[in-house]
Amino acid sequence: MTAAIIDGKAVAARTNEETAQAVAEFTDRTGTRPGLATILVGDDAASAVYVESKRRTSVRLGMADFHRHLPSTASRDDVARLLDELASDDAVSGILLQLPLPESLDTTGLVDLIPPSKDVDGLTTASAGLLARGLPGLRPCTPLGAVELLDSSEVTLSGSRVVVVGRSELVGRPLAQLLLQRDATVTTAHSRTQDLPAVTRDADVLVVAAGVPGLIGAEHVKKGAVVIDVGIHRTETGLAGDVRFDEVVGVASAITPVPGGVGPMTIAMLMRNTLTAAIMVSEPQQ
Numbered sequence: 001m002t003a004a005i006i007d008g009k010a011v012a013a014r015t016n017e018e019t020a021q022a023v024a025e026f027t028d029r030t031g032t033r034p035g036l037a038t039i040l041v042g043d044d045a046a047s048a049v050y051v052e053s054k055r056r057t058s059v060r061l062g063m064a065d066f067h068r069h070l071p072s073t074a075s076r077d078d079v080a081r082l083l084d085e086l087a088s089d090d091a092v093s094g095i096l097l098q099l100p101l102p103e104s105l106d107t108t109g110l111v112d113l114i115p116p117s118k119d120v121d122g123l124t125t126a127s128a129g130l131l132a133r134g135l136p137g138l139r140p141c142t143p144l145g146a147v148e149l150l151d152s153s154e155v156t157l158s159g160s161r162v163v164v165v166g167r168s169e170l171v172g173r174p175l176a177q178l179l180l181q182r183d184a185t186v187t188t189a190h191s192r193t194q195d196l197p198a199v200t201r202d203a204d205v206l207v208v209a210a211g212v213p214g215l216i217g218a219e220h221v222k223k224g225a226v227v228i229d230v231g232i233h234r235t236e237t238g239l240a241g242d243v244r245f246d247e248v249v250g251v252a253s254a255i256t257p258v259p260g261g262v263g264p265m266t267i268a269m270l271m272r273n274t275l276t277a278a279i280m281v282s283e284p285q286q
C-alpha cells in the first residue's frame, strides 16, 4: 500500500479562488479593499521569502499591500511605534509581524500591541485566550491550514485519536486547541515526551510540528494513519519536512508532502483571515 498524497497546493489554490471572489464582493459593497500590513524586521533570508510570498498572494487576490521593512538594529520603540501607526490606520485590516524577530526584541510584548481585531496571525495573547475559551476570534494560520487539509481529505476528527508533535505558540498548542474543538482525542507530544514512537503509533491522525528534520519514520506511524507534516527545512537537496516521507508513505493512508503540503495552506488561511478581519470591521456583529 502506498499513501494518498494530500495536495496542499491544490487545496490552497481553491481556497484562494474563493477568497478572491469574496474580496471582489467586499470591494464592490464597501468601496474599500481589505489591506494586509506585513512587517519584516532584519534581513533573515527565509523570512524575506515568506513575506514576499504573502504580499504577492494578497495583491493577486485583490487586497491592498502595506509592507514595512525595519533594519535588524530597530529598537523596541521603533517596532512599537510602527505597530501603533498600523493599528490606527483604517485602511489596514490585518497586521502580520513576521517571526522570528531579532533576539534583542521582546516578541510577546510586541505581538501583543496588535489589536485582536487585526491579529490575522492569531498570535496575540488575546487571540490565544479567545481560542482557548472557544470564543470567536482570529486563529493562527498554520493550525487552521492543517485542519483544513484534514477536512479536504474527509478525515473524521470527532472521536479520533490525534497526536500533535510540538507545543509551540505558533503551531502545536493552538492546533491542539482547534482539534479539541472538533472533538478529537488530542495528545500533545514534545521534547520531553518519553518513548515518542509509542505515543505517535497510537495516532489515527499524526501532525508533526517539531522542527527536527526527519524526526518521524515508519516506526512512529500506525498502519493506515493520516500524517500531516508541518516541518520545513532547507537542505542541500531542497526542502524537507519533519517526516521521512519515503518511509512513511508506505505505512500511512494519506500524507502531506513538503513542499506542497501545509506551507501553501498557511498563506491561504492568512488571506482568509485578512478578509474576515476586514468584514468584521465593516459589519460588526451585534
Ligand SMILES: NC(=O)C1=CN([C@@H]2O[C@H](COP(=O)(O)OP(=O)(O)OC[C@H]3O[C@@H](n4cnc5c(N)ncnc54)[C@H](OP(=O)(O)O)[C@@H]3O)[C@@H](O)[C@H]2O)C=CC1
Pocket (backbone or CB within 6 Å): 142, 165, 166, 167, 168, 169, 170, 171, 172, 189, 190, 191, 192, 193, 196, 209, 210, 211, 212, 215, 230, 231, 232, 233, 262, 263, 264, 266
Ligand atoms: N509550513 C508552515 O506553514 C510552517 C512551518 N513551520 C515549521 O514547523 C516546524 C515547527 O515550528 P515551530 O512550532 O515554530 O517550532 P518550535 O521550535 O517553536 O517548536 C518545536 C516544538 O517541537 C518540540 N520538539 C522539538 N524536538 C522534539 C523531539 N525530538 N521530539 C518531540 N518534540 C520535539 C518542542 O518541544 P519543547 O516545547 O519541549 O521544546 C517544541 O514544542 C519548523 O520546522 C517550522 O519551520 C512553522 C510555521 C509554519
Ligand SMILES: Nc1nc(=O)c2c([nH]1)NC[C@@H]1CN(c3ccc(C(=O)N[C@@H](CCC(=O)O)C(=O)O)cc3)C=[N+]21
Pocket (backbone or CB within 6 Å): 049, 050, 053, 096, 097, 098, 099, 100, 121, 141, 142, 232, 239, 258, 259, 260, 261, 262, 263, 264, 266, 267
Ligand atoms: N508571524 C509569523 N507567521 C507565520 O505564519 C510564520 C512566521 N511568522 N514565521 C515562519 C513561519 C513559516 N511559515 C511558512 C509559510 C509559508 C510556507 C510555504 O509557502 N511553503 C511552501 C514552499 C515555499 C518555498 O519554496 O520556500 C511549501 O511548503 O510548499 C512555509 C512556511 C510561516 N511562518
